[in-house]
Amino acid sequence: MQIETRTSYEPTGFIDLLLDAICAVDTDGRFVYVSAACERIFGYTQQELVGRPMIDLVAPADRERTLAAAARVMAGDEQFYFENRYVRKDGELVTIMWTARWSEKDQLRIAVARDVTARRQAESMQVALYAISEATHAAEGLPDLCERIHRIIDGLLPARNFSVGLHDAGSLSFPYRLDEDDTQPAHFEPATALMYAELQRTGQPLLLTPQTAAGFAAEVQDLVAGGTLCWLAVPLSTQHGAIGAVFLKSLLTHACYTEKDKELLRFISTQIASAVERIRLHERLNHASNHDQLTGLPNRRLFYDRLETALARLRRSQGRLSLLYLDLDKFKEVNDSFGHAAGDALLQEVARRLKTCVRDSDTVARLGGDEFVVLLESAGLAANAAAVAAKIHEALSQPVQVGPHLLQVLPSIGIAFYPEHGSSGEALLKRADEAMYLAKRGGV
Known part of the structure; x- marks a missing residue:
């Protein structure tokens, strides 16, 4: 029995059946050959790619290292599993894994490209x-x-x-x-x-x-x-x-x-x-x-933290600060006469007005009840603190409309200075509290 054997093949036909793409790039960086799989991977036909600079398809962020890898291949360094990103014809980015080597005889870079985008x-x-x-x-x-x-x-x-x-x-x-x-x-x-x-x-x-x-x-x-x-x-x-x-x-x-x-x-x-x-x-x-639920102001805990932080900073810089301690005269009468809801509404308005009297960098806090404290950094001079206290007194002395009631309460304000009146937060608060009670009794 005679067996017929085939002795000639057309390798390019087989190459076009491969799922991976085969590319050949000349010394100028232009495609001189691409297999049919390139259209599936890059979106361009073989005719559109041949003669085109390879680097034009590479994502801009990957171009520098791609050119460096190409130079290594042309110097005789075989490249395995090099990955970069290409921009398809439709604008989509694809990740390609390359294996490449240099053909000295043909003066071409021969590479196999696999689309690993999904992986x-x-x-x-x-x-x-x-x-x-x-x-x-x-x-x-x-x-x-x-x-x-x-x-x-x-x-x-x-x-x-x-x-x-x-x-x-x-x-x-x-x-x-x-x-x-x-x-x-x-x-x-x-x-x-x-x-x-x-x-x-x-x-x-x-x-x-x-x-x-x-x-x-x-x-x-x-x-x-x-x-x-x-x-x-x-x-x-x-x-x-x-x-x-x-x-x-x-x-x-x-x-x-x-x-x-x-x-x-x-x-x-x-x-x-x-x-x-x-x-x-x-x-x-x-x-x-860290904030008072009623007024939204910093509470006692947050205020102490800010005060101690400010004092630590001022000890290093030899700076100054002022502390204003205030409460509302006859506030208890508001609660007794009009109810706690009216008292709460009054406290909320007081908090709002206090914030308008100071800078964003200053701290206004509610310590509890009708007691508030104001921390003024970079305002240690007595004249500056007194001006802020006067501004607060003027703002809080204006009547507050709460439902059908027009309420008016006046603040008593005490002032303490760092470092004149103490080096600790506790000492400053005690001094400001004492000054506030003197003000309430008409002692200043």
Whole structure:
């Protein structure tokens, strides 16, 4: 029996069946050959790629190290498992793992490219979820948490312009906003308000590009009418409902967001929402433990902490401060005659007026009952403290309307100075308290 054997092959036919792409690049860095798989990976046909500079397709952030790796290959150093990111024809970023070597005979770099985007994305997602959890415990407040989350997301998708909006009292507030390309800052809040309204209406993430805009209301379409922007907005949802949203904006020259980006951000948005809720709860508890529930002023605990901190600083700098101690004359009569609700309303108004009499850097605290204290830093001179005391006396002597009642109470104020009247917070408070009682009895 005669067996027929085939002795000739067309290797390029087999190469075009490979899932990995085969590329050849000349000394000028231009493609001279690409296999058929390149179209699946990069979105460009073979004809579109041949003759084109390889570096044009590389993501801008990866170009420098890509050129350095290419130089090593051309110097004879075989390259295994080198990874970088390319921008597809449709604008999507893909992660490519390369194996490459130099052909001295042909003066070409011969490389095999494998698309590892899905694998790296899955790994990055796990890392991101863990990083968000870690950030929740390490962050010092909400702005710090949002900045950490920004860095995490920027490692997953283009996030040059990133904002976190929280829904409070019927509008969005922004504890974190980075918008480097914002040429029209006045348009930011109206734009995010429109997108958030759309998120509330649909309950779904919003991908707004010149290609997807037709599916939205006219005012939303206008946000990308110039054809240069794309937006990605994802609600921050908790078991109690949406608390806000994450907003990403990109110029099309940088990147255009895709459905994959939307799904990725949707996947981690629940973790982000939980992190934000945890930090906000911590801040509320911390505020409650350091502030008076009725007036919102710092309480005794926080005041002592600020006083001791100020004294420690002034001991080093040999500075001065003033301490004003005051209470309200005949306040008990207000409670007895009109009830505790009227007394509480009066205390709230007193707290508001006291804050208008001092600088933001000064501290007004409620120690309890009708007793308040004012810490004036960099105002140690007697004339300065006396001027503030006179301002407070004038502000508090004005009648207060509480329901049908017009109430008027006058303050008694005592003043102590550091270092003249003591070197400790306890000594200064005692001196100011004594001065206040002298004032009440008409002793000064």
